[in-house]
Amino acid sequence: MAGLVAGLTAVVPGPPAHAQPMDPIPGEGFFVVGPDVGLGLYRTDGTASAFGVWINDVPTQGSMCVWFTYSTPGPDKDHVVATNMSIGPMYANINPTVKAFETHNCQPWVRVT
Template identity: 75%
Template sequence: MAQPRLPHAAAGLVAVTAAVSFGPPAGAEPVNPIPGNGIFLVGQDIAPGLYRTDGTASVFGVWINDVPTQDSMCLWFTYSTPDTNKDNVVATNMSIGPMYANINATVKAFESRNCAPWARVT
């Protein structure tokens, strides 16, 4: 049985690879304030500390039986590893109003969803 023939590259064809970076360039200052949506590595993207947000970034809220829906709320997580698997959650909270997140040195990643920017308090 004959081996299948592989296509030959055309003369002058150049292979191009691209590097993708997820975070600030090496030596960059940590982000402050932290944007309201995203996943951030502690020590690389953001500095440890106590952060405050004004709450939800939603322009309108949806309430069912006097309870805001999750899409109407600001939601955050801290993780014990850079892997943001929900098994590694250290702390979480959700609110429509102002709240704090303590991102201490043992936290490896911080995730924010639908929140106003987070400003470092201490």
């Protein structure tokens, strides 16, 4: 039995493989630039809602696609670099000053440049 135990070797897992940034970026979530998303110009086809709710010819906020870019890697609204909301197609520029990207109720974001 001692010979059998001596012949066993421990398998120690190495560091996880570096994941590639997402492309497309899902239309819902908070993402850190670098490990989650890469730099570039991204486009969405707009809202992911199956239908919109309109009040006085204006879509409600819950019917719209909205995104934010941040100068820090956290979702602190005091550090918003840019934001936009729409029911239609939009672009978001994730440039070197951007540290995080947040998106809600959008179709996937595809990198165009």
